[in-house]
Amino acid sequence: MSRNIDARGKNCPMPVMMAKKEIEQGGKFFTVQVDNKIAVENLRKFANSQGFEVNVEEANGDFNVKFSNGCEECEEIIAKVENRKPLGDWCVFVNKSTIGIGNEELGQSLMKMFFYTVSESEDYPKAVLFMNDGVKVPTLNDQAAEHLKKLEEAGVELLICGACLDFYELKEKVTVGQVSNMYAILEVMKSAGKVITL
Incomplete structure (x- = not known):
């Protein structure tokens, strides 16, 4: 600077x-x-x-x-790249806007806490994939989106199902990640050593 x-x-x-x-x-x-x-x-x-x-x-x-x-x-x-953490051989598949079954507010809070914990860890996933109700996480959960931005800046690929965004009418609310499709999401899943589903 x-x-x-x-x-x-x-x-x-x-x-x-x-x-x-x-x-x-x-x-x-x-x-x-x-x-x-x-x-x-x-x-x-x-x-x-x-x-x-x-x-x-x-x-x-x-x-x-x-x-x-x-x-x-x-x-x-170069400084940003050198400060990046190495990405792991795993990805996260998010198919709903909450973690667990039960209270919705608690589930959304747990989702926020999950991505905060990941963003502060030493082992980042190679990608985070959003489908169905999960597309509400990067579009409607503002606090989770902030943690996702940190992951994206570190090189983590964030793919959001375009058809799902259209279904929920959320395409205009995408502020982090990239709109994607089933083929690209499947290819990332196939190339990952491990897929964690929330």
Whole structure:
């Protein structure tokens, strides 16, 4: 993530020294704010000597000197991938909106707690599959959907039966996962070492 360094009002070589310190601490993307053109030119020369690209923007008499060394978006993607937990060789099949038989409110709460527990565990499933009444979990159970988002961001595949969404008129409420079909869901089941049905 890009950092902002305020060097306005500081005489040279202070802005350059501040940029140098940021680079020494591993900074690859940062902006140095200065208020005079001499500092801009000195920062530009310093950036070139360090192998950094520099972009200067002027705003209200101040200058934003942006240093970059590489692709910032790529760095963020790599960081996310490196922080991902390994996915297990198992998947979860959800065919109803509650866990267990009995009180519906309790069953919905248990569903939320199940996905919270999974999202906090060290072993993520490779996929979570939703069919029939189960499509209400990612569409109507807001708290469960939040935990499912965390799993999806970690690379867990969330497949929701499109025909089931149409039946319950819930397609417009999908905020996590992807609308899928029987063939794709079956293929995931067949490739998994274990399928847990809730």
